[in-house]
Amino acid sequence: MAAPSEEIEIEETQEEIVPEIRPCKPARSNISDIKNKNKRKKLCIELKRKKRTEKIKEKKDRKKEAKRLGDDAPPKKQPHTIESLREKDETMVDDEDDELEQEEATDTFASYFSKSYVPKVLVTCSDNPHTKSIAFIRELCRMIPNSQPMWRKRSSINKMIKRATANGFTDVVIVNEDKRIPNGLLVVHLPEGPTALFRLSNPKLCKEIHRDHKEISGHRPEVILNNFKTRLGRVVARMLGALFHYEPEFKGRRACTFHNQRDYIFFRHHRYEFKNQERVKLREMGPRFTLRLQWLQQGAFEGDYEWALKRHEMETSRRKFFL
Amino acid sequence: MQSDDITWSIINKTFCSFKIQTKSQRFCRNEFNLTGLCSRSACPLANSQYATIREEKGIIYLYMRTAERAFFPAKQWEKVKLSRNFVKALQQIDENLVFWKKYFRQKCRQRLLKITQYLTRMRKIKLGRQKKLIPIKRKVDLRIKRREEKALVAARIDNAIEKQLLQRLKDGTYERIYNFPQEAFSVRVDGKEEESDIEEEELDDKEEEVETDEDVVGELEKEVLEEERREEMDSDDGEEEDDTDEEREFVADFEESDEEDEDLEDAANRMSLSSEEEEDGDSGDNENEGESDLEREQTKISDSPNKKGSLKRSKPPQVIKRRGRARLEVEYEEPETSTKVKITS
Numbered sequence: 001m002a003a004p005s006e007e008i009e010i011e012e013t014q015e016e017i018v019p020e021i022r023p024c025k026p027a028r029s030n031i032s033d034i035k036n037k038n039k040r041k042k043l044c045i046e047l048k049r050k051k052r053t054e055k056i057k058e059k060k061d062r063k064k065e066a067k068r069l070g071d072d073a074p075p076k077k078q079p080h081t082i083e084s085l086r087e088k089d090e091t092m093v094d095d096e097d098d099e100l101e102q103e104e105a106t107d108t109f110a111s112y113f114s115k116s117y118v119p120k121v122l123v124t125c126s127d128n129p130h131t132k133s134i135a136f137i138r139e140l141c142r143m144i145p146n147s148q149p150m151w152r153k154r155s156s157i158n159k160m161i162k163r164a165t166a167n168g169f170t171d172v173v174i175v176n177e178d179k180r181i182p183n184g185l186l187v188v189h190l191p192e193g194p195t196a197l198f199r200l201s202n203p204k205l206c207k208e209i210h211r212d213h214k215e216i217s218g219h220r221p222e223v224i225l226n227n228f229k230t231r232l233g234r235v236v237a238r239m240l241g242a243l244f245h246y247e248p249e250f251k252g253r254r255a256c257t258f259h260n261q262r263d264y265i266f267f268r269h270h271r272y273e274f275k276n277q278e279r280v281k282l283r284e285m286g287p288r289f290t291l292r293l294q295w296l297q298q299g300a301f302e303g304d305y306e307w308a309l310k311r312h313e314m315e316t317s318r319r320k321f322f323l
Numbered sequence: 324m325q326s327d328d329i330t331w332s333i334i335n336k337t338f339c340s341f342k343i344q345t346k347s348q349r350f351c352r353n354e355f356n357l358t359g360l361c362s363r364s365a366c367p368l369a370n371s372q373y374a375t376i377r378e379e380k381g382i383i384y385l386y387m388r389t390a391e392r393a394f395f396p397a398k399q400w401e402k403v404k405l406s407r408n409f410v411k412a413l414q415q416i417d418e419n420l421v422f423w424k425k426y427f428r429q430k431c432r433q434r435l436l437k438i439t440q441y442l443t444r445m446r447k448i449k450l451g452r453q454k455k456l457i458p459i460k461r462k463v464d465l466r467i468k469r470r471e472e473k474a475l476v477a478a479r480i481d482n483a484i485e486k487q488l489l490q491r492l493k494d495g496t497y498e499r500i501y502n503f504p505q506e507a508f509s510v511r512v513d514g515k516e517e518e519s520d521i522e523e524e525e526l527d528d529k530e531e532e533v534e535t536d537e538d539v540v541g542e543l544e545k546e547v548l549e550e551e552r553r554e555e556m557d558s559d560d561g562e563e564e565d566d567t568d569e570e571r572e573f574v575a576d577f578e579e580s581d582e583e584d585e586d587l588e589d590a591a592n593r594m595s596l597s598s599e600e601e602e603d604g605d606s607g608d609n610e611n612e613g614e615s616d617l618e619r620e621q622t623k624i625s626d627s628p629n630k631k632g633s634l635k636r637s638k639p640p641q642v643i644k645r646r647g648r649a650r651l652e653v654e655y656e657e658p659e660t661s662t663k664v665k666i667t668s
Contacts, residue, residue, distance in 0.1 A: 154452070201471060250500045251500060255488065259478055262473075262474040263474075264471050280489060
């Protein structure tokens, strides 16, 4: 209160205009307000250096603390990953869920999991396939036990489905080709089962991994389905698993893996060997490709779309995944 | 009627918004035009008495216009639905255009024919295959590829697979195939050392090896195996060198099943008691398995016979253990009289 009155007095007496004392603002609120590029650059570098030193110091302190506390030390901080920051999906399920079990006991794959039939798979391609597609189909047939490759002969999918059901097939796999390489996979589960279209990318044949296809034995492989967390993911996983025989021959030590990461399903085929109880040695054989689900339809190539990838609506968030 | 000529003289000479001029022909874009060409008799603007055939959503109509109605643009056209039967439709046209110029009747009939033809073709195509072309947008495609690469890095697939397999091993899905004793996983009540457990496991494996080795014939085969396995997998030198000394003695033990090492007396005791039972049970299987495994691995280059017969063959962990000097030494140890020992060392 003294200050303003003083000012006023001074003003009155001296008849000078003294500017009011206002609280000081920092010279700049943001480095980007500086117009001079050189100066801006320097300040920016300084700032970064400062931040870095602070970070290192913090880390050291944390380490010291941890050492000091020993067992009581707080757990190590985990860095953020896209998986850890994933948007919570309502349909995420744990493995043991009563509701889930009940539903899965009555869905279309229940008959597979109750071991009531042996899957018989028909593998085919589009019209006029090129070399790579043909080779890919041959490899697929080597992978999937009890599978049969066939030429397309310009038949429509609906007709194919009818004929396949008549001949006792349980699944149809159609490899779509574009620009001389396979780029799509349509999996139809036959007795009225769901249909799924996948986009296939990075197909690599045995030859390209420098492995001889003759190393693949005829044993039925085990199937490993990793990381399918949501309901939709589970349906897809069961679908892919139902292509293989329900009882693998462990003697063959073959494992086919479908690993889901951020909605990309990576397929690998390995031969494994247990070195001891803590170590496994893997030798990759056979084809390798990645799948990306485009849509899932309820009937055998007809019916409602249970799920479809609509880019605009669904790809706005980088932390949202559906499988 | 009179104004038709005037209209035509204007349209023809100067401008008509429906007219499209090409090098050889003049087309008329008017949707009611009968032939699609711009000519005096076919121009719908220059003929007050006019008739056309048009198709809407698969249904064919006959449109007629007379001079009397020329001044009611909204009610100009009289629309008659034609029968789906082609012959009947033709008759309908003739009925409706009875007193019209021959030109119109003819052209209407021709147009009707064309339209029915293309409609039937459309229906036929629909019944067959319909290929849907989904365009790939370049930028989107690139984005997908980029994300896939990053997802691949984040996935660490091999680790995940190994984890799963080990989990399955623990859960016992491979119970009958692998003989890793479950003791290692459960808490030992006796409070004996863990080392002995590990040695037990190795012993177990080697027991089976011993049995199978009896069936192996020829040194060459073994050498081939050595080479192959060394190429395929790494061997841990450290472990095996340590073990070898002890192993030798154990092998001898198992042959006679009485001698015991001082260091591993307890272990050996346990082994002789429990393992012998196991041996007897598994020996039959293991022998066959081991035999066939060896054959298989030797002849990796040749295909079919092995594959076909391979359904009954197995690859128990003993095979894995063979990779590396220790196992091979064990093999050679067993028939003590042979000179095979020298090869390995």
